[in-house]
């Protein structure tokens with residue numbers, strides 16, 4: 001657990017203007033287009049469930065990220081904003097695409113988080129659901145969302161066909177679980193040190209119910225190895241998981257853009273189409289999703 005979600009020490013502190021500085025920051029940025037961007041951004045961050053009554057019709061307009069007003073073409077402002085967005089800041093802003101039905105696109109990092117009551121209602125017991133294709137791959141009590149199951153079974157079956165036995169080390173983790181885990185590390189070490197050793201509650205992809213930590217069925221836990229991706233199982237997963245819809249969220253050498261240290265065991269399911277798209281893009285999942293969010297809001 002401690003090894004998971006470490007963050008590189010030199011990552012920059014929050015660059016997002018705090019509330020009292022917002023007006024000054026906007027003035028510095030200048031362009032009206034930037035203002036529009038921030039308004040959209042704030043609307044998204046304020047929560048997708050905030051309905052807003054249309055005075056003409058009285059109808060409730062859902063304020064979701066996919067339905068915000070089109071943005072103009074602020075090339076320079078857009079670029080500046082992208083840089084700001086790509087920085088690894090510490091905050092508790094509502095995750096873009098942060099509802100359970102938007103699971104392939106939800107942006108989670110050190111800044112964006114899920115609500116404390118975000119809990120998928122289709123979690124399934126993996127020990128039962130995988131018993132026929134990968135017996136022993138998941139200890140009792142481990143759960144993932146039903147949307148993951150078909151492709152997870154395909155992934156484990158393909159690995160088995162290649163003579164490899166993958167197992168699941170960790171799967172769904174609730175907000176409360178992550179909260180107690182983080183509190184444990186604060187008590188053991190310090191708040192600053194805990195930030196580097198554990199994700200804060202709401203910021204872990206495990207709360208999505210679509211992320212899991214893999215390991216080899218036989219052999220040590222993946223995070224006790226120097227690099228699990230150099231084992232036959234880890235190498236196979238790194239090469240093939242995307243074909244089944246799973247993306248390694250924190251690949252090597254990308255700490256500055258993923259906001260977390262390399263985690264060769266941590267995979268998030270985004271579906272085969274998105275995973276293939278991410279693979280083809282050469283981007284990390286976080287960059288890909290941030291770009292997708294930006295272009296959807298445009």
Ligand SMILES: [Zn+2]
Pocket residue numbers: 004170206211212213265266267
């Ligand atoms: Zn993980």
